[in-house]
Amino acid sequence: MFDQILQFVLTGVTVGATYALVALGFSIIYNASDVVNFAQGEFVMMGAMSAIAMSAGDGIPVFLSLPLAVLVTIGVGILLQRFAIAPARGASVVTTIIITIGASIFLRGVALLLWGKSIFAMPHFSGEQPIHIGKATLLPQNLWVMGGAAFLVLGVHWFFNHTTLGKAILACSCNRTAAQLVGINVGMMMLIAYGLSAFLGAMAGILVTPITFTSYDAGVMLGLKGFSAAILGGFGNPMGAVAGGILLGLIESLAAGLISSGYKDAIGFIILLLVLFFRPSGLFGKATSERV
Amino acid sequence: MNVRKILTTLTASLLLTLAAGQAPAAEPIKIGSFLAVTGGASFLGDPELKTLQMYIEEINAKGGVIGRQIELVHYDDGGSPKKSVNFAKRLIQKDKVDVIVGGSTSGSTLAVMPLVDRAKTPFISLAGSVKIISPVQYWTFKMPHTDAMAAAKIYGDMKQRGITKVALISGSGGFDKSGRTQSLQLARQYGIEIVSDESYGAKDTDMTAQLTKIRDTDAQAILNFGFGTGPAIVTKNVRQLGIDLPLYQSHGVASKKFIELAGDAAEGVRLPASALLVADMLPDSDPQKPVLLAYKNKFEAKYGPVSTFGGHAYDGLHIALEAIERAGSTDKAKVRDEIEKTRGFIGTGGIYNMSPRDHLGLSLKAFKMLEIKNGNWTIVK
Amino acid sequence: MRRLAGLCLLATIVVVLPILFPDNYYVTVVGVTALLHAILAVSLNLLMGYAGQISLGHAAFFGIGAYTSAILTTRYGWDPWAAIMAGLALTGLVSFLVSRPILRLKGHYLAMATLGLGIIINIILVQGDQLTGGPDGLGGIPTLSLFGWALDTDLRWYWMMGATLLGVVWLALNIIDSRSGRALRALHGSEVAAEMMGINTTAAKTGVFVLAALIASLAGGLFCHQQSFISPDSFNFFFSIELVTMVVLGGMASTYGAVFGALILTLLPELLVVFEDFEVMIFGAILMLMMIFLPQGLFVGLQNLVLRWLNRRRSAAFGAVGE
DSSP, X not given: OHHHHHHHHHHHHHHHHHHHHHHHHHHHHHHHHSOOOTTHHHHHHHHHHHHHHHHSTTOOOHHHHHHHHHHHHHHHHHHHIIIIIGXXXXXXXXXXXXXXXXXXXXXXXXXXXXHOSOOBOOOOTTOOOOEEETTEEEOHHHXXXXXXXXXXXXXXXXXXXXXXXXXXXXXXHHOHHHHHHTTOOHHHHHHHHHHHHHHHHHHHHHHHHHHHOBOTTTHHHHHHHHHHHHHHHOTTOHHHHHHHHHHHHHHHHHIIIIIXXXXXXXXXXXXXHHHHHHSTTOSSOOOOOOOO | OOHHHHHHHXXXXXXXXXXXXXXXXXXXXXXXXXXXOXXXXXXXXXXXXXXXXXXXXXXXHTTOBTTBXXXXXXXXXXTOHHHHHHHXXXXXXXXXXXXXXXXXXXXXXXXXXXXXXXXXXXXXXXXOOGGGTSXXXXXXXXXXXXXXXXXXXXXXHXXXXXXXXXXXXXXXXXXXXXXXXXXXXXXXXXTOEEEEEEEOOTTOOOOXXXXXXXXXXXXXXXXXXXXXXXXXXXXXHHHHTTOOSOEEEOGGGOBHHHHHHHGGGGTTOEEEEEXXXXXXXXXXXXXXXXXXXXXXXXXXXXXXXXXXXXHHHHHHHHHHHHHHHHHTSOOHHHHHHHHHTOOSEEOSSOEEOOBTTBSSOOXXXXXXXXXXXXXXXXXXX | OHHHHHHHHHHHHHHHHHHHXXXXXXXXXXXXXXXXXXXXXXXHHIIIIITOOOOSOHHHHHHHHHHHHHHHHHHHOOXXXXXXXXXXXXXXXXXXXXXXXXXXXXXXXXXXXXXXXXXXXXXXXHHOHHHHOGGGOEEOOOOOXXXXXXXXXXXXXXXXXXXXXXXXXXXXXXXXXXXXXXXXXXXXXXXXXXXXXXXXXXXXXXXXXXXXXHHHHHHHHXXXXXXXXXXXXXXXXXXHHHHHHHHHHHOTTOHHHHHHHHHHHHHHHHHHGGGGGGHHHHHHHHHHHHHHHOTXXXXXXXXXXXXXXXXXXXXXXXXXXXX
């Protein structure tokens, strides 16, 4: 029994780490621009697919294709901000949601044209020899995912709390006009926020694809789960988003193992709803009061 | 069907008739199709469409059927039954097709069946569920082996190996769920006990939780019904957890892609599939061999690795065209009767012998039990 | 009065189209789907456009209506109309029970909760295959008949859906103009302010939530008998998102906008089909561009453009007189 639970936890944390990175991307963009970016999952797909495409066949070696794929995705994020979000500034929240949904469909369409409908695999970073912990097992790639996610999360935390640039982005999200008055280039800060968010998505894609495979429509479910995780943790709270991601992964894995695998996603959402009923701003969100 | 394609077909037919100095071309024969070319089931619809296009082009170049050219009218339903219903209506009412060959997924096929019945249009389905032909519906036929046949083939093989306790794991798509139901129903008949019944979501990325549970049962084998990424992840997770049980997959993964995705973990996996995948290993005496090799070589020369799914489209198209040829016209009732009279048609799925009581016409013999060895298919004796 | 004029115009269009083109695929087949989508969009617009409560799970109520009626008619031999009524009763109960806790939430949290609700119901439809038929769907659903008049052709279904849509639009317009409608609009402006004015916001929100769910359930009941086959795919979260897109695309807080949005989003994929693999990309691009350049929605945006143009002409005319 203990071995079983240990296995469920290990699985849950790996899956949760992916959700956490996607959720973190949601939070950053929301904080910077009040936009819920439903194309966040597509960043994950773009990162993985472009890396695979570049090193397919006689393509460039992996150590080059990975950074290039990340750069491509960052470019996509910046273009999204510049040409889809910035022109619609001042539009209502739902309008921007539809724009990002349009963007996610568009990106999926582009991926479909470029790379077709097949499922693609990516080699594991350091072999597939399982590591045994008691009767539970773990792949080296699981460690890469957990370690990579932890590293990125700490990096983002440091960026927003200890660098001038990070603080400038935060300033924009608190009060745009005030930020502009003290000489912050708000437009540039927005581009950086979207680029950062795309970077996290691409990294998540590259880290998990050896385990999960990828295809042009792989981003949809990840985006949905990432959004759920961000809400669970408290929308707009980056560390809450990370906690929400890990928690959601754990709930799903434990529910599949201990209750019912068919209903595990439903159980995840039921718990999410219950949390919201008792804490309407998520686990770690600040309670807000409406300004009249 | 895009505009360019229609234009090229039309121009080609015009040139042909001019060259032959014949009277003005007769109306083309219209084959309608709705397939899941995009979406989760695109691995079915994509090779199916390519096969239809490739062979219609070839047959037209040879002068068509009963002196008429063939025109393909195709729509992508993305695997959604709701879209299929509207597209089927569009094919019947707007495009006025003579026969429909399509329906990649069982959901799409089942949704369209009442409609073709009302419109009295022959319909050859390319989907798997046994519900399509049982009970038999007057206007609907079907090409692939049913999920019930797959389960029966697998249980037969298990019985030979002395396996009586099986853990079942399946996805939550239509194919997966239907396969699960058939497996549960047939188990008793083969003296097999299902000791575990787990499932996973369509886009799930890790099944170790379910498999850990299975590991702690007294199952002697694992049976996975599913398609897409699911079965590849299950296969990898089984090896990762060090579960040393025989693993059976369904015909849903019968393509090279599965071996490519699952890699070394796929070694020793068994699955039932049509002979197409092992065409070159068949004895020369096998009547199916020339048909299989011809299709395989033609498809692979143009598009890459062949899958059994495209083969269903090959079978469906040719059965429809042969029926039209025998009927000598595109009269729908006559064509339907001729499809039903198909006997000894050698296709990629097997040898078809249809009858008013059997709108599939394949026996269990059409299925081969395959095992993956050294990254390739082998036939289990 | 202006509102009634709009309703008359809509009624005229709905009636005239099939008379002009009785056998046209776009009228009788796509038209039925467009009318169905319009009913759903109008109901969602009551909730989103007027009460300002976003819902990403509207397809769930559509699904409850459809499945209740389908299960009762096929498995228990109920009369279709009684089955639709049962679907309405069940939807009313479910929506009332969840409305209290869900409507306490705001903004993105409300979006998430409704999204979650929609997904949970869809999972039940997929997993409860003993009753629902699972992902393979449920077939053999009998068609409806109205006063001995069987709805067995596309054209007859067109009339049925058309009449339902006109009824629903009429209902929506009346509610918006009523006392409770004003309360709703006040809610959209500012909930706190509305409360200060003595409006019972909880009751108003619950009322409109249940009403929107009931209309969706009715649409579901009609849909299952029209299709004679249903599967969970038709009620998944993508469809919920599609409905929200219709409302926003047409223009929030405009009943005709919702109808217009439904029409556009039903026709667009039919027209884009010829682009094959490019379809997905083009659809996404069109969606983005429309929202970027007409953020208030197509209907409202176009209306404003026309009004501005008329104003300019009028002021130009006045200018000429002044000189």
